[in-house]
Amino acid sequence: MTKPIHAILIGAGNRGAQCYAPYAIAHPDELKFVAVAEPITERRKTFAEQHLIPEEMQFESWEPLLDKPALGDVALICTQDWQHTAPAVAAMRAGYHILLEKPMANKLEECKQLLQVSQETKRQMRICHVLxxxxxxxxxxxxxxxxxxxxxxxxxxxxxxxxxxxxxxxxxxxxxxxxxxxxxxxxxxxxxxxxxxxxxxxxxxxxxxxxxxxxxKQENAPEGAPQRCLDGCPAAETCPYYAPHLYQDMAPFWNSIAETSTGFSRWAAHQYTENPEMIKALSWVVPPLKQMTDYTGWPLTVLTQQPTPESILEALKNGPYGRCVYHCDxxxxxxxxxxxxxxxxxxxxxxxxxxxxxxxxxxxxxxxxxxxxxxxxxxxxxxxxxxxxxxxxxxxxxxxxxxxxxxxGDFRLVASFLQSVRDKAYEESLQGAREALxxxxxxxxxxxxxxxxxxxxxxxxx
Ligand SMILES: NC(=O)c1ccc[n+]([C@@H]2O[C@H](COP(=O)([O-])OP(=O)(O)OC[C@H]3O[C@@H](n4cnc5c(N)ncnc54)[C@H](O)[C@@H]3O)[C@@H](O)[C@H]2O)c1
Incomplete structure (x- = not known):
C-alpha cells in the first residue's frame, strides 16, 4: 500500500468539499486531508468530521494555516474567483504544490504573478481545467x-x-x-x-x-413581478425562471440529464420530471433510481448546507436564489x-x-x-x-x-495531480501552468x- 499524500483544503465549499475531496474517501491510500480552512462553521465541521481532522487543524481562514510550516505536500485552493491569488501565493511560498481552481485569478496581472511564483518556488500549480x-x-x-x-x-x-x-x-x-x-x-x-x-x-x-x-434585466420582468418569486408573482405558472420550479420540482435539472443521456438513464430522468411518484415507488425495487429520488447535490447545496424541503423553502424565502431574475444586481x-x-x-x-x-x-x-x-x-x-x-x-x-x-474530469484531475506530485514532474507541470495562463x-x-x-x-x- 502506498503512503497517501497529505493535503490541506482551503475553502470547503462546493468544489473543494464536494467535488475533489471525496477522492480522499474513495482512495485513502492516495490522499489524506490533514487540515482545513473554512470560515463557515457548518462546512468546516462537516468536512473535519468526514476526513477525521482534529480540532487544532481546523481554521477559520487560510492565513493562520498558511503561516505554519507546511503540514503536507499539497494544498487545494477552492475559494471564490477573487480569493485565489493570496492563498495560492502563500501556499506555494510555504512549500505546498497547489491544485488551484479556475480561473487562476480574476485579474490579468495576478494570473501572471501566480505563474511567476510557481517558477520561483518550483512548486507545481495545477489549474482545475477539468475538461x-x-x-x-x-x-x-x-x-x-x-x-x-x-x-x-x-x-x-x-x-x-x-x-x-x-x-x-x-x-x-x-x-x-x-x-x-x-x-x-x-x-x-x-x-x-x-x-x-x-x-x-x-x-x-x-x-x-x-x-x-x-x-x-429589469425591463424584461413580467408585469407586476415582485422582488422575490414567492411574494405572489403573477408569472408563477409561466416564468421558466420561477425559483420553486427550478429548486423544488427540479424538472429542468433532470431534463438536462435526460436530454444528454441514453437508455435507462434517459428514460428514468424523463419519467422523473413527468411522474415523480412512479419513479419514487420504483426506486424501492431499482435502487440506482435513488440517485434521483434522494438527490440533494448541486445546485441545492448552494442554497443550503443540508437540503431538505424545509431548508430549501427557507432559502427561497430569504436567500439570493429566491430573487426574481429580472430584479437582481x-x-x-x-x-x-x-x-x-x-x-x-x-x-x-x-x-x-x-x-x-x-x-x-x-x-x-x-x-x-x-x-x-x-x-x-x-x-x-x-x-x-x-x-x-x-x-x-x-x-x-x-x-x-x-x-x-x-x-x-474532477476525479481524473485529482489523480493526475497526485501522480505528478509523486513523480516530481515539475517541468511538465510548468508547461501545463503556462498553457493555463x-x-x-x-x-x-x-x-x-x-x-x-x-x-x-x-x-x-x-
Ligand atoms: N473547475 C470547474 O469546472 C469549476 C466549476 C465551478 C466552479 N469553479 C470555481 O471553483 C471556485 C469555488 O467555487 P465553489 O462553487 O466551490 O464556491 P463556494 O462558495 O461553494 O466555495 C468557496 C468556499 O471558500 C470559503 N472561503 C471564503 N473565504 C475563505 C477564507 N478566507 N479562507 C478559507 N476559505 C474561505 C467559502 O466560505 C466557501 O465555503 C470558484 O473560483 C469557481 O469559479 C470551478
Missing part, C-alpha cells in the same frame, strides 16, 4: 491529432449554458457580477479557451468578440461569441450563451478529409466521425459514469475586444 481530463475531450484530441480529418479548416464550439444554470450561477448566484467575480468569458469559458488549442494542437493568432447582457453577459483565426488559418468560433434548453457543450470540426461532431453533457457524451472519401462513419460513446463530476489571457483579450469593439492580435497574449 482536459475527461474521456470525451481526450478522445477528441486523439482523433484530431491522428490526422483523420485532414487539414482543420473550421471549428464551431458551443458552450450551451442552460437557462436554469445561467439563472442560478450568473444572475442570482456567485458569478453574477464582473468586478466581484469574473467576466463570464473567463468564469465559464477559460475551460473552452484551454481545450480548443489543446485539441487542435495550435494556437490562435487573432480574435474578436461580441456579446452583451440582453435578457436578465447582475451585469455579466448572457451571450458572447469569440471569433478566432488559428496559426494554420483555421477559423474557429466559440459561442457561449445562457439560454440553452439543456446544458451541454457541442463541437463541430470540419476538415479537408472529414468531419467531427460531438456533444458533451451532464448525462452523457458522444463523438461522431465521418470520412469524406469513403463515407466511413464511426461513433464513440465518451460518457463517464452517471454521477462522475464534469464527465469524469494562455487560456486566461485569451479570455481577457476576448473581453477587451468585446468592450472595445476591436480585433486583438497574438502579441497581446503571447
Amino acid at each position: 482536459r481530463y475527461t474521456p470525451h475531450f481526450q478522445k477528441m484530441r486523439e482523433l484530431v491529432q491522428s490526422g483523420v480529418l485532414g487539414q482543420i479548416v473550421q471549428v464551431d464550439h458551443r458552450e450551451n449554458v442552460s437557462f436554469w444554470h445561467m439563472a442560478h450561477s450568473y444572475v442570482r448566484g456567485n458569478w453574477h457580477n464582473r468586478e466581484q467575480s469574473s467576466p463570464m468569458i473567463l468564469a465559464k469559458c477559460c475551460h473552452d479557451l484551454d481545450i480548443l488549442p489543446w485539441v487542435l494542437g495550435q494556437k490562435p493568432n487573432k480574435l474578436a468578440s461580441v456579446g452583451s447582457l440582453m435578457h436578465f 447582475n451585469d455579466v453577459v448572457d451571450h458572447q461569441v469569440v471569433m478566432m483565426q488559428f496559426e494554420d488559418h483555421a477559423s474557429v468560433t466559440l459561442t457561449m450563451h445562457g439560454h440553452s434548453h439543456y446544458e451541454y457543450r457541442s463541437t463541430r470540426i470540419e476538415g479537408s478529409h472529414g468531419r467531427l461532431l460531438a456533444e458533451f453533457g451532464n448525462g452523457g457524451s458522444w463523438i461522431h466521425l465521418d470520412e469524406h472519401r469513403t463515407d466511413w462513419h464511426k461513433e464513440f460513446d465518451t460518457s463517464a459514469e452517471l454521477g462522475e463530476g464534469h464527465g469524469g 494562455e487560456s486566461h489571457l485569451l479570455a481577457f483579450a476576448a473581453e477587451e475586444s468585446r468592450l472595445d469593439g476591436k480585433f486583438i492580435e497574438q502579441e497581446w497574449w503571447s
